Amino acid sequence: xxxxxxxxxxxxxxxxxxxxxxxxxxxxxxxxxxxxxxxxxxxxxxxxxxxxxxxxxxxxxxxxxxxxxxxxxxxxxxxxxxxxxxxxxxxxxxxxxxxxxxxxxxxxxxxxxxxxxxxxxxxxxxxxxxxxxxxxxxxxxxxxxxxxxxxxxxxxxxxxxxxxxxxxxxxxxxxxxxxxxxxxxxxxxxxxxxxxxxxxxxxxxxxxxxxxxxxxxxxxxxxxxxxxxxxxxxxxxxxxxxxxxxxxxxxxxxxxxxxxxxxxxxxxxxxxxxxxxxxxxxxxxxxxxxxxxxxxxxxxxxxxxxxxxxxxxxxxxxxxxxxxxxxxxxxxxxxxxxxxxxxxxxxxxxxxxxxxxxxxxxxxxxxxxxxxxxxxxxxxxxxxxxxxxxxxxxxxxx
Amino acid sequence: xxxxxxxxxxxxxxxxxxxxxxxxxxxxxxxxxxxxxxxxxxxxxxxxxxxxxxxxxxxxxxxxxxxxxxxxxxxxxxxxxxxxxxxxxxxxxxxxxxxxxxxxxxxxxxxxxxxxxxxxxxxxxxxxxxxxxxxxxxxx
Numbered sequence: 295x296x297x298x299x300x301x302x303x304x305x306x307x308x309x310x311x312x313x314x315x316x317x318x319x320x321x322x323x324x325x326x327x328x329x330x331x332x333x334x335x336x337x338x339x340x341x342x343x344x345x346x347x348x349x350x351x352x353x354x355x356x357x358x359x360x361x362x363x364x365x366x367x368x369x370x371x372x373x374x375x376x377x378x379x380x381x382x383x384x385x386x387x388x389x390x391x392x393x394x395x396x397x398x399x400x401x402x403x404x405x406x407x408x409x410x411x412x413x414x415x416x417x418x419x420x421x422x423x424x425x426x427x428x429x430x431x432x433x434x435x436x437x438x439x440x441x442x443x444x445x446x447x448x449x450x451x452x453x454x455x456x457x458x459x460x461x462x463x464x465x466x467x468x469x470x471x472x473x474x475x476x477x478x479x480x481x482x483x484x485x486x487x488x489x490x491x492x493x494x495x496x497x498x499x500x501x502x503x504x505x506x507x508x509x510x511x512x513x514x515x516x517x518x519x520x521x522x523x524x525x526x527x528x529x530x531x532x533x534x535x536x537x538x539x540x541x542x543x544x545x546x547x548x549x550x551x552x553x554x555x556x557x558x559x560x561x562x563x564x565x566x567x568x569x570x571x572x573x574x575x576x577x578x579x580x581x582x583x584x585x586x587x588x589x590x591x592x593x594x595x596x597x598x599x600x601x602x603x604x605x606x607x608x609x610x611x612x613x614x615x616x617x618x619x620x621x622x623x624x625x626x627x628x629x630x631x632x633x634x635x636x637x638x639x640x641x642x643x644x645x646x647x648x649x650x651x652x653x654x655x656x657x658x659x660x661x662x663x664x665x666x667x668x669x670x671x672x673x674x675x676x677x678x679x680x681x682x683x684x685x686x687x688x689x690x691x692x
Numbered sequence: 693x694x695x696x697x698x699x700x701x702x703x704x705x706x707x708x709x710x711x712x713x714x715x716x717x718x719x720x721x722x723x724x725x726x727x728x729x730x731x732x733x734x735x736x737x738x739x740x741x742x743x744x745x746x747x748x749x750x751x752x753x754x755x756x757x758x759x760x761x762x763x764x765x766x767x768x769x770x771x772x773x774x775x776x777x778x779x780x781x782x783x784x785x786x787x788x789x790x791x792x793x794x795x796x797x798x799x800x801x802x803x804x805x806x807x808x809x810x811x812x813x814x815x816x817x818x819x820x821x822x823x824x825x826x827x828x829x830x831x832x
Contacts (some may be wrong), residue, residue, distance in 0.1 A: 437760065448773075495757065
């Protein structure tokens, strides 16, 4: 396969934008990414659109990508619509990578966008609940918070994790998010505020559950030839890309991260990139519910099973720590415009690798060299105890 | 009369000699069991799969109380993972206990019940499956 580079990234800030539609959110992110790459809409040879709930929220069930891209001035070229729940954006990125790696295109655009605020919260919540096997779970009392809470209680029982350990994830992420102009929320939460918040579903308090959001994020991917002519320096290469689906089925066994999609996807991505978790400088993981961040540390091999608790408590994953995680503020600060989430993770990692993350900038494992390797972990939906879709990418500064 | 809230997963007792149970499946080749029942084995992908009645008694593996309810429910919604001896972990509504996160300990024996959740237009009682704490000393 050919080497693929990220020529540019862009986001439409995450938040509540009742006066903006999906097209406008998407247009802004696409335009910003193309400007960042020094390319125009006319240079795009293929475009991939990640979105999860546009059909259920707006009624535009079909050809959503074509409607958004046309509005943004991109037409006539191959367009693919990607729906992989919360992993839709990173799935779009992966398809763009495949198209260039295969030699079919030299410039491809991956756009993730989502519009969840519609003055009808039950409608939004019902849409989100479809990221499961609806035939199995509908009418049973199931919800995403319940699903997470039941799994997290097993983790608490096995490893002695406490509600305060999970609250510290929110404290860290909102401290980072307060420094991110694109985040939905800019307040750094205290431990007391997180623990004292309304209980949604023990051990989850309100601030451990990511908020809904509107937003968009995009990346322009290109071949080495195009990167050499246009892309901003330093170049960022896609060193690993993996997508897996649910394989584990609920069984009465001790939960092991090695059964899960996050472990399998990250192992594939590491093998492809020829690196291990010890080589990473900065990471974004999927913290739709904050306790899941600790499990993500374990899935991607930052530590052994049950040791994620120690990483958060020792400040290892702070911006100033040995291996910073969710420098963007994670979904705790950004909120979760589902289809945009994966590409916003990639945008944050590109900014970090280029040294453009401002007050959130990490020094890298070797401060003389700066950060070189970044990983994104983006899970989507749930089926039978596993992530329905899990996408892991490794980016490398050249 | 009673009717199930979903087709194909609940057997409703038709006589006093009969009893309510959940319908699962088991692979005749690798013996992996599943709920809801499957036609293709989730372990070995074989098609030699049969429907089986699942045990009416299981063990509580995890437990929580949700103060946010999905469509059609009112909080609090009490839910748990139930481990069945066939090797199935299922997610179920829990009844017969207080809406307190510490109401039931892990490992607690639980019994299957089909309880009415609403009436349909013909006056039938629509029943769903739930688990409740087993009475001490045997199946209640």
